Amino acid sequence: MPPNRIFAILIVLISIGALQAGVVRRGSSDEPVTTEAQESNAREALERCEKRYQETKVKQIHAAWAYGSNITEHNLARKKETATEFAEVAKSVAQELRQFDYQSFRNEDLKRRFKELTKLDYAALPEDKFKELFGAVANMESNYAKIKLCTYKDNANCQLSLDPELTEIMASSRDAEELKYYWIEWYNRAGKPTRESFQKYVDLNTEAAKLNGFENGADVWLSEYDDPTFEQQVRDVIMQLRPLYEQIHAYVRFKLRQKYGPELVSETGPIPMHLLGNMWGQTWDNIADFTTPFPEKKLLDVTDEMVKQGYTPLKMFQMGDEFFESLNMTKLPQTFWDKSIIEKPTDGRDLVCHASAWDFFATDDVRIKQCTRVNMREFFVVHHELGHIQYYLQYQHQPVEYRGGANPGFHEAVGDVLSLSVSTPKHLKKVGLLKDYEEDEQVRINQFYRSGVTKFVFLPFAYTLDRYRWDVFRGEIKPDEYNCRYWQLRSEFCGVEPPVLRTEEDLDPPAKYHVSADVEYLRYFVSYVIQFQFHKAACRLAGEYVAGDPEKTLNNCDIYQSAAAGNKLKEMLSLGASKPWPDAMEVLTGERKMNADAILEYFKPLHDWLVGENKRLGAHVGWTPSEKCKKQFDFAPTK
Ligand code: X8Z
Ligand code: ZN
Numbered sequence: 001m002p003p004n005r006i007f008a009i010l011i012v013l014i015s016i017g018a019l020q021a022g023v024v025r026r027g028s029s030d031e032p033v034t035t036e037a038q039e040s041n042a043r044e045a046l047e048r049c050e051k052r053y054q055e056t057k058v059k060q061i062h063a064a065w066a067y068g069s070n071i072t073e074h075n076l077a078r079k080k081e082t083a084t085e086f087a088e089v090a091k092s093v094a095q096e097l098r099q100f101d102y103q104s105f106r107n108e109d110l111k112r113r114f115k116e117l118t119k120l121d122y123a124a125l126p127e128d129k130f131k132e133l134f135g136a137v138a139n140m141e142s143n144y145a146k147i148k149l150c151t152y153k154d155n156a157n158c159q160l161s162l163d164p165e166l167t168e169i170m171a172s173s174r175d176a177e178e179l180k181y182y183w184i185e186w187y188n189r190a191g192k193p194t195r196e197s198f199q200k201y202v203d204l205n206t207e208a209a210k211l212n213g214f215e216n217g218a219d220v221w222l223s224e225y226d227d228p229t230f231e232q233q234v235r236d237v238i239m240q241l242r243p244l245y246e247q248i249h250a251y252v253r254f255k256l257r258q259k260y261g262p263e264l265v266s267e268t269g270p271i272p273m274h275l276l277g278n279m280w281g282q283t284w285d286n287i288a289d290f291t292t293p294f295p296e297k298k299l300l301d302v303t304d305e306m307v308k309q310g311y312t313p314l315k316m317f318q319m320g321d322e323f324f325e326s327l328n329m330t331k332l333p334q335t336f337w338d339k340s341i342i343e344k345p346t347d348g349r350d351l352v353c354h355a356s357a358w359d360f361f362a363t364d365d366v367r368i369k370q371c372t373r374v375n376m377r378e379f380f381v382v383h384h385e386l387g388h389i390q391y392y393l394q395y396q397h398q399p400v401e402y403r404g405g406a407n408p409g410f411h412e413a414v415g416d417v418l419s420l421s422v423s424t425p426k427h428l429k430k431v432g433l434l435k436d437y438e439e440d441e442q443v444r445i446n447q448f449y450r451s452g453v454t455k456f457v458f459l460p461f462a463y464t465l466d467r468y469r470w471d472v473f474r475g476e477i478k479p480d481e482y483n484c485r486y487w488q489l490r491s492e493f494c495g496v497e498p499p500v501l502r503t504e505e506d507l508d509p510p511a512k513y514h515v516s517a518d519v520e521y522l523r524y525f526v527s528y529v530i531q532f533q534f535h536k537a538a539c540r541l542a543g544e545y546v547a548g549d550p551e552k553t554l555n556n557c558d559i560y561q562s563a564a565a566g567n568k569l570k571e572m573l574s575l576g577a578s579k580p581w582p583d584a585m586e587v588l589t590g591e592r593k594m595n596a597d598a599i600l601e602y603f604k605p606l607h608d609w610l611v612g613e614n615k616r617l618g619a620h621v622g623w624t625p626s627e628k629c630k631k632q633f634d635f636a637p638t639k
Contacts, residue, residue, distance in 0.1 A: 034101065034104050034105055034106060039105055039106065039107055039110055042100045042102065042105065042110065042114070043110060045096065045097065045100070046097065046110070046113055046114065046117070049093040049096060049097060049117060050117070050399050050400050050401065052089055052093060053089060053090065053093050053117065053400055053401075054361055054400040056082075056085055056086045056089040056090075057086055057361055057400065058360060058361050058362060059082050059085070059086070060079075060082040060083055060085070060086040061358065061359075061360050061361065062082075062360065063075070063078045063079045063081070063082040063083075064079050064082075064083070065358060065360075065367070065369075066078065066079070067079040068351065068352045068356070068369060069341055069345075069351050069352075069369055070349050070350075070351055071142055071145055071146065071349070071350040071351060071352070072349075076138060076142070079138075080131065080134055080135070080138070083130075083134055084127060084130060084131060084134070086123070087122065087123035087125075087127070087130050088123075088127070090120060090123040091120060091123050091124070093117055093118075094117065094118045094119075094120050094123075097114050097117055097118050098118055100114065102114035102115065102118075109578070112578070113399060113401055113402070116401035116402070116577070117401050119212070120211075120212055121208065121212065121220070122134075122204075122205075122208045124208050124211035124212050125204065125207065125208050125211065129204055129207065132200065132204060133200070133201065133204040133205070133208070135197075136197040136198075136200040136201040136204065137197075137201055137516075137517065137518045139194065139197040140194045140197050140198065140201070140510055140515075140516040140517070140518075141352065141516050141517045141518075142350075143189075143190065143193055143194055143197075143516070144190050144510070144513060144516040144517070145350055145351065145352045145353070146350050147161070147162065147186070147189045147190055148160060148161055149166065149182065149185045149186065149189070150185075152178045152181050152182065161353070162186070162279070162353065163344065163353035163354075163371045164344070164371065164373050166182055166186060166279065167279070169182055170182060170183075170274075170277060170278055170279050170286070171277050171278065171286035172286070174259070174290075176260050176264055176274070176275060179274040179275060179499075180274050180499045180500065182274075182279075183273075183274040183279070183498070183499050184499070184500060186279060186511060187498070187502075187506065187508050187511045188506070190510055190511035190516065191506055191507040191508045191509070191510050191511045192505070192506055192507050194507065194510045194516065195507045198482075198507060198509075198510055199479060201518065202217075202472055202473065205217040205473060205518075206473060208220075209473070215474075216473040216474050216475070217469070217470075217473035218469070218470035218471075218473040218474050221466070221469075221470070221520045221522065222470075222522075224407055224408055224520075225407050225409075225522075225526070225581070226407070226580060226581065231470075233593070233594060234463065234522065234525065234526075237459075237529055237594065237596045238459070238460065238463055238493065240596045240600065241456070241459055241460070241596060241599075241600075243607075244452075244456065244600070244603055244606070244607045244610075245456065245457065245459070245460055245495075246495075246621050246622055247607060247610035247611060247614060247621065248452050248453065248456060248457055248606075248610065249271065249457075249495045249621075249623070250610075250614050250619045250620060250621040250622070251291075251610055251613060251614055251617075251619060252271065252276075252284060252287075252291055252453070253265060253267075253271050253495075253619070253620075253623075254614070254617055254619035255290065255291040256271060256275050256287075256291070259290055260275060267620055268620045268622070268623060268624055269497070269623055269624050269626070270491050270494075270495045270496050270497040270623050270624075270625075270626045270628075271495060271496050271497070271623075272496075272497060272498075272499045273490075273496040273497065273498065273499070274498075274499040275287070276496070279511075280461065280511070280512050281461065281494070281496045282457075282458055282461040282462075283453065283454050283455075283457060283458050284453035284454075284457050285377070285450060285453045285454040286377075287453075288301070288449065288450050288453055289301075291449075291453075292446050292449055292450070293442070293445045293446055293449050293609070293613065294442040294443070294445065294446050297440075297442045297443050297446055298436075298437055298438070298443055298446070299446055299450070300423070300425060300428070300434075300437075300446065300447045300450050301376055301450075302376050302379075302428055302433040302434060303374075303375040303376045303377075305433050305434070305435070306374050306375065306376065306379070306433065307374055307375075309432075309433075311374045312374065313342045313343050313370075313372035313373075313374065313382075314342065316372065316374070316378070316379055316382045317332075317340075317342055317368075317372075317382055317386070319379075319431065320382050320383050320386040320415075320418070321386065323383070323418055323421075323422070323560060324386065324390055324418070324566075326560055326561040326562075326566075327559065327560075327561070327562060327563065327565060327566025327569065327570075328563035328566040328567055328570070329390055329394075329566050329569070329570055330390060330393045330394065332366075332386075332389065333364035333366070333393075335364055335365055335366075335367075336364075336366055336367060336368070336389065339365070339367045340367045340368045340369065341367075341368070341369045341370070342368060342370055342372050343371065343372055344371035344372075351369075351371075352369070352517075353370075353371040354513045354517070355368070355369070355370040355371075355372075355381050355384075355385055356368070356369050356370070356385070357385045357386075357388030357389050357392070359388075359392040359396075359403065361400060361403060363396060364393070364396070366389045366392045366393060368385045368386070368389065370382070370385060379422070380416075380419040380422065380423065383415045383416070383418045383419045383422060384412075384415035384416055384419065385415060386415050386418075387411075387412075387413070387414030387415020387416065387417070387418065388411055388412075388414065388415065390414055390415070390573065391405060391410075391411055391414050391573050391576075394570055394573035394574045394576075395573060395574055395575070395576030395577075395578075397574075398576040398577075398578055401577070402576040402577045402578040403576055403577070404576060404577040405576070405577065406572075406575065406576070406577060406579070406580075406581035406583075406584035406585070407523075407526065407581040408520060408522070408523035408526070409522070409523045409524075409525070409526025409527045409529075409530055409594075410527075410530070410581065410584065410585075411523070411527075412523050412524055412526070412527035413526075413527040413528075413530050413531040413534055414569075414573065416527060416528075416531045417531050417534045417535050417538060417559075417569070418559075420531065420532075420535045420557075421535075421557065421558040421559045421560055422558075423451065424555070424556055424557065424558050425437055425439065425447065426556060426558045427558040427560055430558070430560065444605070445605070445606065445609050447555075448555060448603065448605055448606040448609075449606060451555070451602075451603070451606075452603060452606050455528060455599075456599070456603055458524070458528055459525060459528055459529070460493040460494045461490075461494055462521055462522070462524045462525035462528065463493060463522075463525050464489040464490055464493045464494060465509075465512060465514065465515070465521040466520065466521045466522040466525070467489055467493070468485070468486050468489050468509060469509075469515070469521075471485065471489075480504055480631075481504065481631075482504070482507055482509070483502055483503065483504050483506050483507055483508055483509075483629060484502070484503075484504060484629035484630070484631065486508055486509050486629075487502060487508070487626060487628060487629040488625070488626070488629070490626075491623075491625050491626035491628075492625070495623040496626075497626035497628040498628050498629070500628070501628055501629070501630060501633070502628060502629045502630075503629065503630055503631065503632050503633055504631050504632060505632070505633075526594060528599070529594050529595070529596055529599055530585070530594055532554070532598035532599040532601075532602055533585070533589050533591060533594075533595060533598045534569070534588055534589065535554065535557070535559075535598065535602075536554055536589070536598045536601075537568070537588045537589040537590070538559045538562070538565040538568070538569060538588070539552075539554060539557035539559060539565070541559075541562065541564040541565040541568055542557070542558075542559040542562035542564060542565040543562075543564075544556075544557035544558060544559060544562075545557050554598065554601055554602045555602050555603075555605070568587065568588050569588060571587050571588070572584050572585070572587040572588040575587070
């Protein structure tokens with residue numbers, strides 16, 4: 001008998017068993033009608049399901065790791081096979097558990113566990129379509145991972161990868177023509193060739209959403225935040241952040257205009273994004289050297305010192321580990337060190353270099369894959385990734401369906417909370433990376449500025465990446481406007497534009513990893529807001545923050561070695577996904593909502609300074625819409 005048939009029969013038998021066990025369907029009254037005996041029955045079924053679910057998941061993750069760290073046809077086939085198998089098991093688990101009227105369970109926790117395990121996501125698709133969707137995303141992801149570009153003005157050398165070469169060039173070159181060349185090459189190679197896969201992905205994502213009872217993929221993603229008003233809250237935060245964003249934008253555009261001249265950078269238009277030091281213009285810290293408010297004063301950049309002191313990726317991870325330990329949190333297990341990939345392999349294989357942290361759903365089997373380089377930026381990425389690992393370790397005692405973040409933004413925020421401490425001069429001095437750093441008002445403004453172009457300017461970028469995909473999933477953006485509507489959003493919310501005219505012949509969104517790899521991005525937006533709430537609460541616990549005390553401000557707090565802060569953080573993390581996220585947030589912060597007050601408080605001194613400075617410079621605040629994307633090239637001579 002084909003395995004599918006056996007499976008179907010099993011399901012029927014199990015369902016009959018469940019019904020015979022006397023699970024009473026909800027009657028006309030709203031009172032829960034299940035009895036304790038029935039719930040204990042349900043619990044047994046649940047535990048059986050969890051086991052099956054976890055075992056297949058582990059298999060799938062091993063195959064995904066093998067593929068991510070060595071992109072070959074064989075590894076792809078294996079990943080696809082195990083993902084399909086997992087989808088089938090998830091489907092059968094959901095079917096089995098849906099036989100129970102779990103909405104009527106009196107035990108809230110049991111109800112929640114059932115709810116979690118009956119969510120299907122892409123697994124709801126029939127097998128052929130699941131495989132098709134898997135293939136479409138795999139095409140985009142591997143296309144992205146394998147891109148190699150030729151060196152500017154040297155077609156003989158065509159071995160430049162995003163990680164590390166292109167990232168470094170975008171960060172350090174100040175030759176506008178060279179930057180434009182790499183920008184165009186990257187977007188042409190990462191975007192346009194994926195059009196067919198991207199369309200298939202959008203269509204099947206929508207189909208899966210509908211099978212799961214949602215209207216579209218946007219609603220699926222937003223459902224993770226468990227609040228029908230969440231999208232509106234995000235929009236409200238964007239509005240709250242806008243005044244400071246406009247000030248930073250105005251100031252940076254002014255400095256870029258000084259550097260590259262008025263032909264390249266207009267006085268009132270969007271910023272040509274290739275000049276911002278990053279392929280996507282998502283952070284602008286790489287141009288802090290020539291845009292910083294007081295260039296004659298010290299800059300907070302410890303990259304040279306790290307190199308001078310012979311830092312290695314291993315040392316960077318050890319220091320991150322030690323920070324967590326200093327908070328009385330969990331030390332990395334030996335398996336982490338044995339199995340992680342923390343440097344780019346040099347054997348020429350293709351791999352996904354975009355940093356990631358992995359939970360293998362066993363005990364202590366957690367790993368990071370990162371093509372780490374020695375610089376300050378990556379030092380923070382190391383802490384970011386270790387934050388994911390710490391979360392995995394804190395909730396590993398939970399049942400499989402609770403082994404996840406309270407919401408996706410929580411997972412992204414943990415390591416960044418540590419980075420907010422690590423990036424203070426106070427901490428960098430403690431660890432011997434900052435010497436002869438005399439602080440005065442101007443030095444402090446330089447420091448806040450650097451945080452601003454690292455953290456603050458990222459928020460509109462993060463918003464637009466998912467605002468774009470929501471609109472695509474909702475059918476508000478049609479296939480013949482996929483490209484220009486992306487640039488329209490980037491222009492409207494970020495005030496940036498491509499260096500050259502783009503058209504609907506191009507498809508630029510997949511040039512960002514998370515679009516090609518189908519990773520929701522609102523998580524980073526949420527993280528960048530709530531990490532300041534977490535930071536504030538942790539600083540207070542560490543005795544490093546007192547409201548109104550100029551000596552104990554949010555931007556000069558280091559929670560290093562504070563068990564008081566670490567213990568509360570731990571308490572929040574150990575809940576995993578077992579409680580609604582506001583409950584988790586409340587444990588650490590006492591708050592139950594995402595709130596931009598903390599980030600605005602952190603950046604208040606920068607805001608005040610920029611308002612004065614932009615006035616003094618006569619820098620225009622705000623921008624006109626970009627005209628850098630047209631449906632098609634217009635070859636008609638301009639009159
Ligand atoms: O993708 C990441 C992490 C892995 S979860 C390295 N980040 C976003 C990005 O690189 O675009 C961290 C910040 C934003
Ligand atoms: Zn992350």
